[in-house]
Amino acid sequence: MAGKFRLLMATQTGQKRARDEGFHSFPVDPFAIAAKHDIHIEEKPAGMQGVSGALIFAEPRPIIIYSAELENEGFERFSVAHELGHYFLPDHPDQILKAGGQHFSRAGFTEGTSSIELEADHFAAGLLMPAGLVRSHLERHQVGLEGICRLAEDAHVSLTAAAIRAAECASFPLCVVVSNGGEVRYAFSSDAFKSLGTRIFLRKGDPLPAGVTAAFNARSGNVTAARRSAGECDLKDWFDTDRHARLDEEVIGIGRYGFTLTILSSEALAEPDDDGEEDEEAVIDRWTPRFAYGR
Ligand SMILES: [Zn+2]
Structure with missing residues (x-):
């Protein structure tokens, strides 16, 4: 610690x-x-x-x-x-x-x-990327890859640095995965994403699930050409959980490094609850200190 x-x-x-x-x-x-x-x-x-x-x-x-x-x-x-x-x-x-x-x-x-x-x-x-500036930026822009691209542009930082910091600061569910080939290299999730289930984490070397990212990485040239791809996935595809939740899976090749950046997010999950009720677990989770750069 x-x-x-x-x-x-x-x-x-x-x-x-x-x-x-x-x-x-x-x-x-x-x-x-x-x-x-x-x-x-x-x-x-x-x-x-x-x-x-x-x-x-x-x-x-x-x-x-x-x-x-x-x-x-x-x-x-x-x-x-x-x-x-x-x-x-x-x-x-x-x-x-x-x-x-x-x-x-x-x-x-x-x-x-x-x-x-x-x-x-x-x-x-x-x-x-001070937290306050990142949070207000995320609130003003589209949830997902597009918002992170704008953050990278506005803060004049690399896409990867913007994505990692967005996952650290976002108040809504957001998960950033960096992969190459068929494997996860590292991943960062916002607190709200972690609280979608009890075992919401990825380890280095975990295999990519069949889906947008795996298909993208399987086509040579996609990564180095910094191509993009997008689709949908289920929380269950990526994580060891029984919970179903539709997520957007957006992918971009990070050029010369040969890595792929995947953003898992959901416009629907990012909306604040209308009923004003929160389950106790979510409240406790928010008050538990977490350190997103930890690996
Ligand atoms: Zn140094």
Whole structure:
């Protein structure tokens, strides 16, 4: 739990930083924040391989290095925001200074990275997508992939980062699955989605159920061409539950990474209850702290 608590604190430190810097609407600009704190930013030199960015405590001022080689604005901004995490999070500058004053980062949201890397990723997600802004954005846009695409555009982040943060913040049922081939790589669900049943979770390596995502992944070229597909599924298809619930299953290929992003949602389930009644379990569930980035 200690690790998850630290990740939650990192997200909150990021969103508080956005607010303190005067960002009350999208997009939050990590380049402007760095400039304000007299941190020099430069593009990564061509020879530096396997690194998404770096923070160097140099004199007379710290330097953030970011990778522009993918020509992907969302990735660049996330990378700069990640380095700002190492600058602003408690303990990070100390740890980096003790290790010689230079920190090199790997790409965000990868598996098996160290705790300070995960904390910096959470800081970046909170900084670029503060919960309050994400929630009001989700309320104003279509439930599902279209709304998440708009969030990515407006916040200037990658589709994957927007989808994960949407699942963390959404007050309605929303599940984000990243897969490749026939298997789940990872999945994030909103609290409201988890409370659709008692065993609503997916593990790394779980097989994809027959349906829109599996069919999409089976056709070579769909993923790399960033094609889209959509259909319907049942909650029961994906999860170990007896409950039937129709869900929209929307799919998009995440280009060069060879992964597929699936959004499970339902316009009908997203509507607030008219009768004003909630079962006790749902209320308890909402008040149970959960940490959606946990894996
Ligand atoms: Zn890092």
